[in-house]
Amino acid sequence: MASTNPASTALTWRRALRWLLAAFYAFAGYVHLARPEPFLSIMPHWVPAAGPVVFWTGIAELLGALGLVQPWSPRLRQAAAIGLALYAVCVFPANINHFALDMARADSGLGLAYHVPRMIAQPLIVWLALWAGGVTDWPFRRRKPA
Template structure:
């Protein structure tokens, strides 16, 4: 029913699972810290942080199921786009107040966001080939 998964894609998917699995757990364990970086226009930030953590963990389960893998990939790609404003707010807060994480943490995080979107799509088979191979 499902084609064999190439080794590179499987490794990328397993790394994606680890990435989002850790992020999901972090949202549930470090909820208060995560709430502080939610943009002010987001209602019920604590509930949003907890819900997103649970969604990340459900998505990780989806990545283990071939039938749901591509759907989970699209969901994680959309999620990466949606959390980008929170990443910007987090960077502005840390860099503006002179406390927290430095530029060497925030700059790569912000610049790599498109790569995270591509990673979620490619590792799950939602995209068939890397852009350079087309």
């Protein structure tokens, strides 16, 4: 039986998830630019200049996706990962607002089956950006004996 190298397996997973996350963000960025109306409708009222915010978040998603998968610079990849993680934190108020708006509707909008997993996924997406981008190895890195 051939043994698998754990470091090689982790690298393969990291690369695959990096590409998957980049594809997700590239698609989301495209949709932000091509069809901003749904994003404008969930924007909290306290966000100034909602139209330009949605436009620039789309640009940020596209640039972050590109930076995440570019092969030339690990430092740029890490910077893109940090940017996408911060982006996911910054859009969380819009996700909460969307949840509240939907739950206030008579038909509950998209419902709890959509919103609860989305709320749980948000911190996972933050971690995934950091892990896939090589910023952190947590929780997979083993402690070295003292």
